[in-house]
Amino acid sequence: MLPRNKKNNFFSGPGIRTRTARGLLSLGALAIVYGVAAEIGRGRLPDRIWLGTHYVENVQLLPPYGSLAEEAVFLLQSGILLSSIAVSAGRVLLGFMLGAAFGILLGIATGRATRAEYLADPWVTFFRFTPALALLPLFVLWFGYGEGSKVLLIAASVAVVTLLGAHQGVRSVPRVYLEAASALGASPGLAFRKIVLPAALPHIFASLRIGLGLAWVTIVVAELIDARMPSLGYLLTLAGAYPRVPTMVVGIATIGALVLAFDLLALAVHAQATRWMRRTA
Amino acid sequence: MERLKNQRLMLGLASLGAMVLSYTLLSHSHLLRPEIVPPAREIAVAFTELVVGTHPPPPMEGDVHAGHQMHSSDHVGTLLQQGVTLQGSLAITAARVLFGLAAGVPLGILLGLLMGFSRRADDYLHPIYVLLRSVPPLALITYVMLWLGHSEAHRLIPIVYAVAATMVIPAYHGARDVLGTYVLAARSLGARRWLLIRKVLVPAAGPTVLAGLRYAVAIAWMTAVGSEMLMSENGMGNLIVGGGLWASRTQTKADPAVVIVGIVALATAGWAMDALAKAGTARLTRWVR
Numbered sequence: 001m002l003p004r005n006k007k008n009n010f011f012s013g014p015g016i017r018t019r020t021a022r023g024l025l026s027l028g029a030l031a032i033v034y035g036v037a038a039e040i041g042r043g044r045l046p047d048r049i050w051l052g053t054h055y056v057e058n059v060q061l062l063p064p065y066g067s068l069a070e071e072a073v074f075l076l077q078s079g080i081l082l083s084s085i086a087v088s089a090g091r092v093l094l095g096f097m098l099g100a101a102f103g104i105l106l107g108i109a110t111g112r113a114t115r116a117e118y119l120a121d122p123w124v125t126f127f128r129f130t131p132a133l134a135l136l137p138l139f140v141l142w143f144g145y146g147e148g149s150k151v152l153l154i155a156a157s158v159a160v161v162t163l164l165g166a167h168q169g170v171r172s173v174p175r176v177y178l179e180a181a182s183a184l185g186a187s188p189g190l191a192f193r194k195i196v197l198p199a200a201l202p203h204i205f206a207s208l209r210i211g212l213g214l215a216w217v218t219i220v221v222a223e224l225i226d227a228r229m230p231s232l233g234y235l236l237t238l239a240g241a242y243p244r245v246p247t248m249v250v251g252i253a254t255i256g257a258l259v260l261a262f263d264l265l266a267l268a269v270h271a272q273a274t275r276w277m278r279r280t281a
Numbered sequence: 282m283e284r285l286k287n288q289r290l291m292l293g294l295a296s297l298g299a300m301v302l303s304y305t306l307l308s309h310s311h312l313l314r315p316e317i318v319p320p321a322r323e324i325a326v327a328f329t330e331l332v333v334g335t336h337p338p339p340p341m342e343g344d345v346h347a348g349h350q351m352h353s354s355d356h357v358g359t360l361l362q363q364g365v366t367l368q369g370s371l372a373i374t375a376a377r378v379l380f381g382l383a384a385g386v387p388l389g390i391l392l393g394l395l396m397g398f399s400r401r402a403d404d405y406l407h408p409i410y411v412l413l414r415s416v417p418p419l420a421l422i423t424y425v426m427l428w429l430g431h432s433e434a435h436r437l438i439p440i441v442y443a444v445a446a447t448m449v450i451p452a453y454h455g456a457r458d459v460l461g462t463y464v465l466a467a468r469s470l471g472a473r474r475w476l477l478i479r480k481v482l483v484p485a486a487g488p489t490v491l492a493g494l495r496y497a498v499a500i501a502w503m504t505a506v507g508s509e510m511l512m513s514e515n516g517m518g519n520l521i522v523g524g525g526l527w528a529s530r531t532q533t534k535a536d537p538a539v540v541i542v543g544i545v546a547l548a549t550a551g552w553a554m555d556a557l558a559k560a561g562t563a564r565l566t567r568w569v570r
Contacts, residue, residue, distance in 0.1 A: 114285075126548050225511065
């Protein structure tokens, strides 16, 4: 759970135990409501659905836990789920690292040098307001189907976000610090390492976290649009084509769990990297 | 200051010009295939055709081959046959974006404020919110379609969902991080509910919420275009991928000229909406400074 800022907490509330219990209670209630709804819905919800052009048969709109578990076990045992996860997560990580490296370097450059900012400004503005997904058809033409276009699409969407984060971070360094450092004889390199970079780090990490979320949004849709190899988007597309709802739900849950895990990881890294900022006040 | 502004303008224009120039040179150099990097003229042709809504007068029967420069792709042809225009598609997508904002923003703000003000609600709702937020809205689109059929609603729901999930965060932090001393001071001076909300909480949380709004606008455009690319017969996403992608994925091949026209239009529209949001925000939070 998110720790509350101590300063704001005038009415010291219930402890962490009560809070965890409450969270678990509500999650448990949600799970039970779903189970009950699935049981009630069985046989009552329509299983024949009109999709505009044709009917699909045997649809379980709310699959009960039994069939979800069955499906999950099947997908795990056949290795489909794990290989899909590996492929999608691999694309996300590769694209994320490429985009983050490019974005952070460029953001630091534009933050440090006004000329670079002016030169980059029209392009940053342009790509900032271009929905990354709209670039996909172009990237498919340029870099082919397959890995290149997907990884670069993720890189592009991550680069824009991290560029803005790094730029803001570098700009947020108080000028006094830099002047003090140079008055004390610090070389520009030292000032950069010891002052600019640490001060910009929180902004950069915040943008990395947003970028990671964006990378997952991008990859899922890119894989849905161009569904070929085993991947999570492909799994969802297949499930949608039959349609097999248990597969769909397992796929959606897997994506959600991965996004959550990556986000928690990013938070942990952030906390670890900015440990020194914690003050004991 | 004036000099800096001038320099900014000059360097910005120079960088734009350099890009256009290098693109033109590259597309004419025959180093890259023209069907991948269309010459600037073709982009302009695609643009005018898509705005006017008709092909230019067809060339004489005899010089079909000679009239090569009057090329207009299958992609444009298919779109024009369906009566698609650039401004029409943009209007449809913008309408979806606005609907998503109109429905999603209040929803997200309400949930965020609820969790921010009440610790009890936060304890119960936050885990569920984190779970819901983790699912990319567009991953849900096939499942939602089973419930709602192939309708407008299932294109709008992912947008509303994405906007609401985005707006929860600034509203939550805006409400939670209101300085306790403010609330305490107002209370001890006798401010009760309505007065407290109007005079303390809204002014304190407002700027954060409005800043989040600009981010939500970008998310709404992204989701709208994505859902249109996946399954829609109209809108910008459909224009870019050349129509009916969901049904006939491989039959139409995207023309880069159309894609580029679409991207530029989307970027311009997104920028305009953001500028509006920025101006609105600045006006609404004049008292901050």
